[in-house]
Amino acid sequence: MRLGWTLSGAGHLGLMLVVLFGGLFAGEQIPESVVLSEVSILSEEEFAALARPATAPETQSDAPQVALPEPVQDAPEAPAEDSAPEVSAPEPVEAPETPDSPEFEVEPPVPQAVVVEDAPAEPAPPSEIDGTTATPDQVAAPAPRVAPVPQVAPPPEAEAGPELIEDSTPDPEAPPAEPQEDTPAQAPEAASDRIVTEAEEEKTYAPASSKRPRSRPARPVRTAEPPRTTPATDDAVAAALAEAAAPDPEPAVAPGPRLSGGQREDFKASVQNCWITDPGAPWMQVVVVVGFELDRSRKVVGNKVRQVSIEGGDAAAQRTAFEKAKRAVLRCQNQNGGFRLPAESFGRWQQVEIKFGRGGVALQ
Amino acid sequence: MIKFCLSLILALGLAAPLTAQERSGPLRIEITEGVIEPVPIAVAPFLAENAAASDFARRITDVVAADLIGTGLFRNIPESAYISRVSGFDAPVAYADWRAINAEALVVGAVTLSSDNRLLVKFRLFDVFSGAPLGEGLQFAGSTGSWRRVAHKVADQVYARITGESAYFDSRVVYVETTGPKNARQRRLSIMDYDGANVQYLSDASSIVLAPRFSPTGDRVLFTSYESGFPQIYEIAVGATQKRALGLDTDSMTFAPRYAPDGRRVVYSEAKGGNTDLYLLDLQSGKRNRLTSAPSIETAPDFSPDGSQIVFESDRSGGQQLYIMPASGGEPKRISFGQGRYGTPVWSPRGDYIAFTKQNAGRFHIGVMRTDGSAERLLTASFLDEGPTWAPNGRVLMFTRETAGSDGEPALFSVDISGRNLKRVATGTAASDPAWSPLLP
Amino acid sequence: MKIIHAGLLIAALGLGACTNADRFGPGAGGAGAGAGGAGAPGSVNDPTSAAYFNATVGDRVLFAVDQSTLSAEAQQVLAGQASWLMTNGAYTALIEGHADEQGTQAYNLALGARRASAVQNFLISQGVAPNRLRTISYGKERPLEICSTEACYSQNRRAVTVLTAGAGL
Known part of the structure; x- marks a missing residue:
């Protein structure tokens, strides 16, 4: 070090x-x-x-x-909402007291120079969506159930460019400023020893509030x-x-001393702290292995995190699981100013593969 | 040139002498536990594209943020922590600035109020750490009266894109508003947005109403009313004031109705001669089928999302337990075996879980189990928790929690299926019997 | 159990009667509304009045937790009801089944129906014409007592025979 x-x-x-x-x-x-x-x-x-x-x-x-607006994706453009067939103008005759008239058009406007690979069936052209309940008596006609909105292609890969x-x-105030209101509310409820989740919560609460490393005395991020x-x-x-x-990796690198158990654990802990999990989510059933290369500054080369293998869950869950893992890696390196790894062992950690998740049934 | 110099120096300084040697394999680690905490995001105040829209812009921003934060899965970074502002809807995003405040995602939106009083709301979502947009920008249009729905739709998109799951903000809940003391309670059929806003009444408080249920398309509601002096099932169109009786037997009690996923059939309970069994009614033809004929109580039926099965409760074993049978009737299979009594089973819209009420050792719980009865988990515990209903995405349960004592009253609560984020739903009055609508179109 | 017993006894003695007896059920309209002077027709002292039925014969029976079987005490009360009903043929009765709050809504409706039915069957077995008896269940929606202890629960697990003037249903 x-x-x-x-x-x-x-x-x-x-x-x-x-x-x-x-x-x-x-x-x-x-x-x-x-x-x-x-x-x-x-x-x-x-x-x-x-x-x-x-x-x-x-x-x-x-x-x-x-x-220098590097090739920013969103080339400004005029919202093309006009092109959208504005079909459902009729104000839904809602019940007397209904304040909202739930008729919408979802327009896929906001054109954006996003490179959407495999754009799924194009953003459902303003498939005019009419109100949920048009006229009071119109019970029968099942309101056309339009998918809430065109679901868009998966987020682009981690080619976060140069x-x-x-x-x-890390933001000096964000963590404290938002007291995460729900937590306190849950705690009291969770006070029964009979409940599995509550036991579980006991465990999870503590970390929940303290995880974010209050990295470095909040020094003014940007002052005057x-x-x-x-x-x-x-x-x-x-x-x-x-x-x-760059040249380093190519020529073989002396592996340097093996990482000690403590060093491995330290590295692991640092990543673990950035992996935000969600026990209720389907993606938690996925096990994903991601790989990346580190430079000597202990940062991910090119911000590129690749998927090495993945199993469990459906396609959507897998996509999310990978994104979460990737985000954990990228966020962590930033939080810590580079991963915590011993310089002399560069060769041992230049390439990293991390397996996230334990699979099986979510929520258990 | 300069770079070359730098490289040289660095190469000399940093890249210490290397012996030619083969590289060791990658460092491999395995992480099974992460942290459970809300994902920090930044919902930047929506821009008002014209002056008239500024109030809506603010309110819509608030609702979008409230929706997301309310899940317990997100934390909204306060504007005061922002390093850079969002100057324009199409302005390039300073990812570094958002990364610096740890925002994983950034929501940028803009609101226009047209001269004919229509709202145009557009938004974009950015994956800050990947430095790229997350999905396409979208625009919603609606009347000013529907501004909340527009906001919910935006939040639904954001939620879905970040979590990979479908969302549930643009949905409604039908429930029973209750007033008055425990022994003279007045009950009124009501509908509200999932977050408690926009309450609308479907009945007056003159008779007992119970257990309303949405049709699969969210446009009709089934419920039980004592209006005739006798509990019977009625159907009412949302937004209508006229209900209709299903025309079942008028000399026996019918209750606990639920639509089949096709919306054309209704499964319900009927008590004849003190014996409660399950029946299936075809709404069009009025034809009825008896599904169970046991001397025990069979009630609280609910269809599987594919319509092929029905889960219900029965005390045929001597106590209330959960059973599953084919939707056409047939031999039921018991799925609950734990201690205590199990009732009010509801099938998750995802199909993976069944939520239920469990009564054990003097306490009530809302719990979930897999459809084969395995992996039972209790999510709540209180004096009286009852009657869970699933959010359209199968992620959250809403239920009735009643407090004990002579001044006890019911309220609606929701809880994430992980057992976290338990909270009261903001109804203005005491409330019970919630049933969630599907995601609105 | 002791409390339950006490409750049953009270019911059997007719003391448990009925400040609230006719609060529920539209069918209760004709019952015991009068609070006239002693001995006056319709008063508690008029043995042919609903008020007398409620107060003296006893209009309700209580049940054990999650049960619809009739205890000996309950049967005694019901036997009294049956003979009164047979004597006073101008009345019909709506039997309300109730449950305490310790149960889920639909189940309690079904349980209340069972209780009402148990009473109905008993009355029929004692000779009351079936067409004079109807049943209804209120589940846990209409508790009589509002505390959340067994003392109240035991009073709420009940079947109440509500008289209606006028023959046949």
């Missing part, structure tokens, strides 16, 4: 020098030069901000992707003058790191 930090620290210092000077010298040639100019006025804070990650390996960037992996600096000025640097740093790291 310490070795890693030292190296990383050294690397970062070097980096900064290079950024500073190299930037000045090489500026003209580089497209990013615009950004680099900002770097030349690194403030104390910013410097600190840059340096800090040295402890937690590298690239802390705030990558405000907003700035976007930066920024250190998450946030490190907004540095992203370019970080970009460069990250890119460089990626490049630097």
